[in-house]
Amino acid sequence: MKRVLRNTDITTVAADALIYSTNVNLMLSGGVGACLLKKFGNDFQDDLYRQLGSSNRRYAEVGEIFISNRPGDPWHLIVHTIATDPMYHTKPETVSSLVSRFFDICSSRADVRSLVMSPLGAGYGDLDLPLFLKIVSEVTERFEHTDIAEVIICCDYEPSYRELVVASESINTQWEQEG
Secondary structure (H helix, E strand, O other), X not given: OEXXXXXXXXXXXXXXXXXXXXXXXXXXXXXXXXXXXXXXXXHHHHHHHHHHHHOOOOOOOOOOEEEEOOOOOOOOXXXXXXXXXXXXOEOHHHXXXXXXXXXXXXXXXXXXXXXXXXXXXXXXXXXXXXHHHHHHHHHHHHOOOOOOOEEEEEOOOHHHHHHHHHHHOOOOOOOEEEO
16 A cells, blocks of 8 residues: 655645545635635535435534545545544544544445545644554554555645645555655
């Protein structure tokens, strides 16, 4: 499995599946969500509100995922996650669970071989980037013998990207750097 750290806007990366973190309101108001909204319009937001509304709730729960895979989307699968509570706290075990579930879902689909992700809970939340990279590295090790061929972690903020690069040098899993 190829593992890549990339300094770029995640919405420009060609991959089969995308995972990112949003808030408990499912409001695409910042980070990757805002980029998706700006680049692809209100369909992403409307889809999330429909999903939440169908469960008769006003808020999503931390650790919950919402899946989109509508025709015409740039990715076959989009996984919207709630990694952070309303007070911006992120638990490492929540991120580990979300990433593991994402890999489980992706490994069961024939149309998903490349994955792109933002650092869940590390921008909008308080999870530090080295810990996020360690969590993802551990999950990728467990899925090494699946058909997942590539995992890309994107940071469009240069200092965050550099922090991931430095962190990658101290873990056993090899990450390539692009950017």
